[in-house]
Amino acid sequence: MTIEMLGARILSPYFGGSLSVWGSIITIFMLALAMGYLLGGRLSTRRPNAITYAMFFIGAAAFSLPVILFADPIMEPIFLTIEDPRYGSLFASIFLFFIPTSILGMISPYSVRLMVETEEHSGHMAGLLYFISTLGSAAGTLGTSFYFVLWFEVNQILWGAVAALVLAGGIILLTDYMQKPKTADQSASYAKKRA
Amino acid sequence: MRRSVPEKILQIITLAALLLPPVSSLAETIHEERSKYRDITVTQVGERRCLLFNVHRGDRNQTCMMVNDPDLLVFDYTRMSFAGMLLNSAPQSILVIGLGGGSIPMTFSDLFPDAKIDIVEIDEAVVRVAEEYFYYSDTENMKVYIDDGRPFIKRAGIRGEKYDYIVLDAFSGDYIPEHMLTSEFLGEVKTIMTEDSVLVANTFSTSRLYDHESVTYQRAFGEFYNFKLPTSGNRIIIAQLDTLPSRDELVEESRRLSGNLEKYGVPLTDYPRRLNTRVDWDMSRRELTDQYSPGNLLRDN
Numbered sequence: 205m206t207i208e209m210l211g212a213r214i215l216s217p218y219f220g221g222s223l224s225v226w227g228s229i230i231t232i233f234m235l236a237l238a239m240g241y242l243l244g245g246r247l248s249t250r251r252p253n254a255i256t257y258a259m260f261f262i263g264a265a266a267f268s269l270p271v272i273l274f275a276d277p278i279m280e281p282i283f284l285t286i287e288d289p290r291y292g293s294l295f296a297s298i299f300l301f302f303i304p305t306s307i308l309g310m311i312s313p314y315s316v317r318l319m320v321e322t323e324e325h326s327g328h329m330a331g332l333l334y335f336i337s338t339l340g341s342a343a344g345t346l347g348t349s350f351y352f353v354l355w356f357e358v359n360q361i362l363w364g365a366v367a368a369l370v371l372a373g374g375i376i377l378l379t380d381y382m383q384k385p386k387t388a389d390q391s392a393s394y395a396k397k398r399a
Numbered sequence: 400m401r402r403s404v405p406e407k408i409l410q411i412i413t414l415a416a417l418l419l420p421p422v423s424s425l426a427e428t429i430h431e432e433r434s435k436y437r438d439i440t441v442t443q444v445g446e447r448r449c450l451l452f453n454v455h456r457g458d459r460n461q462t463c464m465m466v467n468d469p470d471l472l473v474f475d476y477t478r479m480s481f482a483g484m485l486l487n488s489a490p491q492s493i494l495v496i497g498l499g500g501g502s503i504p505m506t507f508s509d510l511f512p513d514a515k516i517d518i519v520e521i522d523e524a525v526v527r528v529a530e531e532y533f534y535y536s537d538t539e540n541m542k543v544y545i546d547d548g549r550p551f552i553k554r555a556g557i558r559g560e561k562y563d564y565i566v567l568d569a570f571s572g573d574y575i576p577e578h579m580l581t582s583e584f585l586g587e588v589k590t591i592m593t594e595d596s597v598l599v600a601n602t603f604s605t606s607r608l609y610d611h612e613s614v615t616y617q618r619a620f621g622e623f624y625n626f627k628l629p630t631s632g633n634r635i636i637i638a639q640l641d642t643l644p645s646r647d648e649l650v651e652e653s654r655r656l657s658g659n660l661e662k663y664g665v666p667l668t669d670y671p672r673r674l675n676t677r678v679d680w681d682m683s684r685r686e687l688t689d690q691y692s693p694g695n696l697l698r699d700n
Contacts, residue, residue, distance in 0.1 A: 216578035217689050220547020222521055223435050284557070289550055350696075357690035 240309015261373030434524030462500035501535030
């Protein structure tokens with residue numbers, strides 16, 4: 205959500221602040237999450253393990269880097285070829301946000317698989333995960349729009365999000381390494397960080 | 400002392416008038432609509448017709464006109480927008496960001512019928528209302544584009560277009576377009592200016608934003624005119640790429656041009672002494688950039 209909130213700010217120098225720019229960003233985030241849920245669920249059926257799980261965090265962080273480092277070179281050709289700011293912002297959102305957001309979307313279903321030990325518990329665990337991830341989203345939205353933009357530059361906030369993702373991935377790898385059989389219990393607290 | 404009957408009646412009327420709600424709420428609403436961006440209301444009291452945005456949140460009049468004298472500019476800030484003529488008195492191409500009721504571009508069109516006038520307005524509903532209630536219409540030389548000001552200017556810059564007179568009037572109302580407060584934006588504005596072009600920006604005179612914004616303009620243009628009137632809450636920034644003219648030159652220009660502006664109600668000869676280059680803001684404030692532009696948050700405190 206932090207990245208989504210900043211999305212409008214990143215796009216506005218090229219595509220303005222019209223309603224359609226917000227529309228593009230939200231659409232692409234929704235589509236990317238949908239893809240991520242689907243793929244994450246699919247992946248969770250094939251020997252779910254903590255290393256793959258950690259890779260989601262680190263992968264999302266890696267694919268967020270172009271937003272920080274190459275936003276201008278990515279948006280400029282789109283701005284020059286597409287005159288209509290609606291489709292311009294839509295394509296820019298695809299190139300900037302689709303991949304990292306999809307990867308973030310994979311985390312939720314994969315977490316369910318790692319956390320659920322028995323069938324009766326599955327609903328409870330899924331509910332808990334939705335609770336944590338949506339709460340994290342709310343915190344990311346509020347923090348970014350109320351405070352972060354007042355205290356930091358856009359790229360500083362993005363670096364913070366990248367660092368949090370890498371840290372979460374690192375902790376998962378470390379705990380997995382230290383206590384081989386017991387990774388599942390930990391995952392819930394890491395899922396929080398993805399907000 | 401005994402008062403005459405008419406005097407008493409007058410007294411009662413005066414009292415009653417004081418007890419009545421202010422005139423604005425007696426205004427007749429002649430049009431109301433909710434657009435993509437805001438609530439638009441058109442009211443009329445007597446001959447005075449006003450355009451208001453987000454009236455329920457207590458915003459003031461966006462623009463007003465006298466139906467019986469459409470040339471007259473009713474507000475200080477619209478009149479102040481023509482102070483830029485002291486720096487460029489015969490613009491051939493004019494860009495106005497933000498249409499409102501259209502009084503600024505219509506005055507330009509009247510003053511300079513041969514000049515090309517481009518207007519950028521993000522909200523098509525505002526254009527419709529301006530056409531229907533404020534006598535705005537495109538002409539052969541004047542055209543309104545439905546677009547965001549920033550990409551419009553960026554594209555104009557890439558195409559190498561130049562404007563002699565640029566009015567930024569997109570900041571009134573409830574929401575501040577933060578991407579049009581940044582140094583990168585001003586850099587793009589500079590690409591569509593020549594040495595003789597003048598930039599007139601209607602901006603904020605209060606809150607922390609005043610300091611941040613002043614710092615940003617100063618970094619972009621160096622010295623600029625800060626134009627404030629005691630009667631108005633607005634602050635107008637007047638900037639140029641070239642060095643600013645002296646006070647004497649301004650006075651001379653204002654005398655030469657004041658006749659042309661009389662029918663619009665612009666007191667041009669009063670303006671030179673109000674154009675100030677003195678720094679009256681906190682220079683340690685952070686410059687606004689695309690990376691850091693929390694305009695809406697800064698305005699609140």
